[in-house]
Structure formats: C-alpha cells, structure tokens
Amino acid sequence: MKITALAGGVGGAKLLIGLQSALPSEDLTAIVNTGDDSVIYGVHVSPDVDIVTYWLAGIADRARGWGIAGDTFDVVESIAALGGDSWFRLGDRDLATCLHRTERLRTGASLSVITDEIRTSLGVRTRVVPMSDEPVHTRIVSEDTVYEFQEWFVRERQQPRVTAVEFEGLDDAKPAPGVLDLISDADVVVLCPSNPVVSIGPILALPEVREKLREHPRVVAVSPIVQGAPVKGPADKLLAASGTEVTASGVAGLYADFCDIFVMDERDAAEAEKVEGMGMSALVVDTLMTDPAASERLAHSVIGVA
Numbered sequence: 001m002k003i004t005a006l007a008g009g010v011g012g013a014k015l016l017i018g019l020q021s022a023l024p025s026e027d028l029t030a031i032v033n034t035g036d037d038s039v040i041y042g043v044h045v046s047p048d049v050d051i052v053t054y055w056l057a058g059i060a061d062r063a064r065g066w067g068i069a070g071d072t073f074d075v076v077e078s079i080a081a082l083g084g085d086s087w088f089r090l091g092d093r094d095l096a097t098c099l100h101r102t103e104r105l106r107t108g109a110s111l112s113v114i115t116d117e118i119r120t121s122l123g124v125r126t127r128v129v130p131m132s133d134e135p136v137h138t139r140i141v142s143e144d145t146v147y148e149f150q151e152w153f154v155r156e157r158q159q160p161r162v163t164a165v166e167f168e169g170l171d172d173a174k175p176a177p178g179v180l181d182l183i184s185d186a187d188v189v190v191l192c193p194s195n196p197v198v199s200i201g202p203i204l205a206l207p208e209v210r211e212k213l214r215e216h217p218r219v220v221a222v223s224p225i226v227q228g229a230p231v232k233g234p235a236d237k238l239l240a241a242s243g244t245e246v247t248a249s250g251v252a253g254l255y256a257d258f259c260d261i262f263v264m265d266e267r268d269a270a271e272a273e274k275v276e277g278m279g280m281s282a283l284v285v286d287t288l289m290t291d292p293a294a295s296e297r298l299a300h301s302v303i304g305v306a
C-alpha cells in the first residue's frame with residue numbers, strides 16, 4: 001500500500017514513525033511544510049523538514065520534540081556571549097544540517113534535492129519531500145505588527161494575539177517536483193495530526209494540491225485536536241484566529257471537501273455523528289501518541305481503515 005502523508009513537525013513526525021515501521025521500504029513518502037523556513041544565524045533553517053527527518057532517522061530529541069538528541073548548544077551560547085540575538089535554539093549538529101543545506105542552495109541545488117540527500121545520508125528510508133522548492137513564508141499578524149512565524153512562535157512565545165495568518169510567496173510557488181503525482185499515485189493520502197493552519201494549511205494552499213486531493217478516493221485525516229485543545233502547541237490560537245471552532249469536528253470541517261475518512265480521538269466520540277454529517281466516515285480511536293508503540297498502533301488503525 002503506497003502512502004503519501006502530508007505533515008508539519010512533531011505531530012506529523014509522531015505518526016510518520018509509526019507508518020514507517022508498519023510499511024515496507026519505499027511505500028511511504030512524507031510531503032512536509034516549509035512555510036516555517038527562515039534564515040537565522042545566516043543559515044537556511046527548515047524546522048518541519050528537519051524535525052520529520054530526525055524523527056524518522058531515530059535521532060530526534062523526543063522529549064523536546066525538535067532537534068537532535070544529545071546535541072550541544074555551543075554556537076548559540078557563543079553568539080549570546082558576543083551580544084547577538086540567540087532566541088532561536090539551534091543545536092550544534094542541527095546547525096551543521098542547516099549550514100550544509102545553505103551551502104548546497106548557494107551552489108544551485110534545489111531544496112527537494114538537498115532534503116533527499118540529507119535523509120539518505122541519515123539512513124532514512126522514507127522519502128521526505130519539502131512541499132515546494134520556492135520560498136513560502138508564514139506570517140503571523142497581530143493587530144498592526146507582522147511577525148515571521150518563528151519570531152511569533154519562539155521569540156514571542158505565541159503571546160501576541162493572532163488577528164490573521166498569511167502565506168507570503170504563495171503566488172510564485174509551485175508544489176515541489178513530483179508532489180502532485182505522489183498524491184495522485186498513492187493508494188492512500190494521509191493528513192497527519194499536524195497544525196491545520198500553519199503546517200497543513202500552506203501545503204493545501206499550493207496550486208492544484210487541493211484539487212488533487214478532491215479527486216483522490218482515499219484521503220484519511222487524523223485530528224490534532226483532542227477534547228477541544230491541541231495536544232501541544234498553538235493550534236487553538238491559530239484556528240480561533242481563522243474562525244474555526246477548536247474541536248475535532250472544527251478541523252474536519254476544514255478538510256470536508258476532500259477528506260474521506262476522519263480519524264478522531266475516542267475522547268471526542270460524541271462528535272463523530274457531526275463529522276459523518278459532513279460527508280465523511282469517522283474512525284474513533286485513541287490518537288494520543290505517547291510513545292513509539294502508540295504511534296505504531298495509530299498507524300495500523302489508519303492503514304486498516306484505509
């Protein structure tokens with residue numbers, strides 16, 4: 001069964017490790033958000049692509065969610081000692097990935113080629129494809145201030161009230177080479193339980209992606225909202241800002257035009273009828289991926305229902 005999964009960072013990575021261990025080599029591809037990409041410390045940081053790659057490689061710091069387990073922070077601490085801005089915590093080995101990416105981009109390689117080289121070097125058998133080779137920048141608008149996503153998320157600790165979310169660069173961005181075919185040719189497309197606004201949102205906003213999903217007969221989405229709240233992160237603030245109810249069925253409504261099966265948590269079983277009323281099937285299971293075994297169980301449920 002060939003699966004193409006759309007993912008952001010941690011929520012996506014947790015389901016992807018389960019899918020990777022449940023499927024034979026070559027059968028899983030992850031298309032990953034790049035709206036959070038930014039230039040920080042002079043290097044191209046691609047947070048969601050790296051989180052997914054590190055988790056699939058088995059080297060992620062699982063407790064923290066991001067970065068490499070056991071990494072040191074000598075470079076950012078030295079920058080801080082020099083009086084520089086050091087709010088973006090980038091580990092030394094993580095920085096090496098970003099330096100390498102920046103140098104390869106400078107010599108003309110595309111982000112999708114570089115991402116493939118990095119995952120291969122780290123021994124990851126799942127293909128990891130950035131959503132686009134062109135830059136798309138997620139901006140968080142708070143009243144009359146516009147923040148780059150990482151500024152709002154990390155530096156400002158998600159405190160400024162969100163009044164709008166914008167994706168700069170979308171008009172000139174195309175899906176990365178192969179992305180549309182990876183959706184059409186998959187037996188199943190899975191939307192990971194990633195942030196619907198800033199992780200899945202930019203992927204869906206790329207030209208033709210939504211159309212391809214509408215044409216696909218088997219699209220399965222997993223809810224990142226459990227009991228009216230995100231498991232982690234600011235999805236509640238971002239959903240509310242875009243006028244979406246912070247519930248599993250609220251998320252289902254965002255995907256209703258293309259989703260065939262909506263996987264929602266057993267704690268939200270009461271909402272299943274509402275979800276089915278939107279024209280999709282609901283699968284009610286435990287969606288909390290507290291450890292790799294739980295990720296595998298959820299992956300098997302997704303594969304089973306598909």
Ligand code: GDP
Binds near residue numbers: 195196
């Ligand atoms: P980020 O870019 O690192 O924030 O990662 P994502 O966008 O991929 O994931 C964030 C979303 O994942 C949040 O909305 C969380 O609610 C959701 N999430 C994290 N862990 C779990 C989990 O174990 N189960 C479910 N259902 N959702 C999760």
